Amino acid sequence: MDGQLRDVLEILSGRPLAVLTGAGLSTDSGIPDYRGPGSVPRNPMTYQQFVSDELLRRRYWARNHAGWRHMRRAQPNSGHFALAEIERKGVLTGLITQNVDRLHQAAGSRKVIDLHGRFDQVICLDCGTIVDRAALAVRLESLNEDWTAGRADAGDVAPDADADISDTDGFVVAACEVCGGMLKPDFVYFGENVPKSRVAAAYAMVDAAAALLVAGSSLTVMSGLRFVRHAAKQEKPVVIINRGQTRGDGLAAVKLEAGTSESLQALSAGLPGLAGAGSGPADWHAGPVIR
Structure with missing residues (x-):
């Protein structure tokens, strides 16, 4: 020893x-981790960017949707x-x-x-409803059939399920089914307490x-x-x-x-x-x- x-x-x-x-x-x-030896440099989205910029939010959800497929298979x-x-x-x-x-x-x-927080849940920032991420994935697949078709899983996925893909145009973001509010993955973003x-x-x-x-x-x-x-x-x-x-x-x-x-x-x-x-x-x- x-x-x-x-x-x-x-x-x-x-x-x-x-x-x-x-x-x-x-x-x-x-x-992959964020800062370990050999890790890819990352610039994670902040909470302020997520809630205030519709284009960045769409980009994030598209990347998260691709990354979710990788994360859910991890053992x-x-x-x-x-x-x-x-x-x-x-x-x-x-x-x-x-x-x-x-x-x-x-x-x-x-x-x-x-x-x-946890990647398997989503929270509505307006009414506080908690949504199962797997259930949301089904909705996102339905909303984005054309976007998803033929798209391979991203090879590089961050610990928060943010996949390294650049083509996010046309991705449709899902709203809360209870109140129509803004959905966010139920984990703490940079700039969030x-x-x-x-x-x-x-x-x-x-x-x-x-x-x-x-x-x-x-x-x-x-x-x-x-x-x-x-x-x-x-x-x-x-x-x-x-x-x-x-x-x-x-x-x-x-x-x-x-x-x-x-x-x-x-x-x-x-x-x-x-x-x-x-x-x-x-x-x-x-x-x-x-x-």
Whole structure:
């Protein structure tokens, strides 16, 4: 066993853990990350652009429609399954993910907060109605039969299902069937705030833990970095597993420069269970996002 991995096991063993995951965890499931080594430079749409520019909104929905077909086929990888197994051992106070792909839940994790929302839901910005993304896909197919015909899936899809296609002319955007309002994927855009209740629930997971494990996140955005800072302020050890530099490296007790899947598998095998730990609040389960 690698010496650094032994250090990680020594630090984490016997402690209830909170886990924070990022896009790097899902790369082995065929979903490219935003900032990892070799990742394609991206310029994600902001919330302000989405709500204020009809042409940009049409472009986004066309790209999302193509990307959805790729994302829905993604399957959990060994890293997701390893974290689900660690939860079954009673070690986790909860898992906070910056990913919207719902692969943690597909792998069997239950105490999950989808910090940035979820790609399998759409919300109406006018009346608040939640729409199943698969149901919306059927409507979009019907509205865009000519646009979709013969179009191959995009080869490059971002973690938020934004596909790299340039021809979006003629795409028809669907409106809310309840009120005719504006539909938006139910995840947090750049320039949009994570709901306060969701942030509070995530802080509670860290407060209930004795250590924080970060896997596959560069911690570039404050929405994830704040939990590392919070744990460090409480003098709880932080372990980071990520290929490449992160903004939290200076706060980590150990930084493991390695792939997340194999590292989490080793942790799952090596971490002992905690008797009586991990029941957690009733909100921490696979189901509707904490809003």
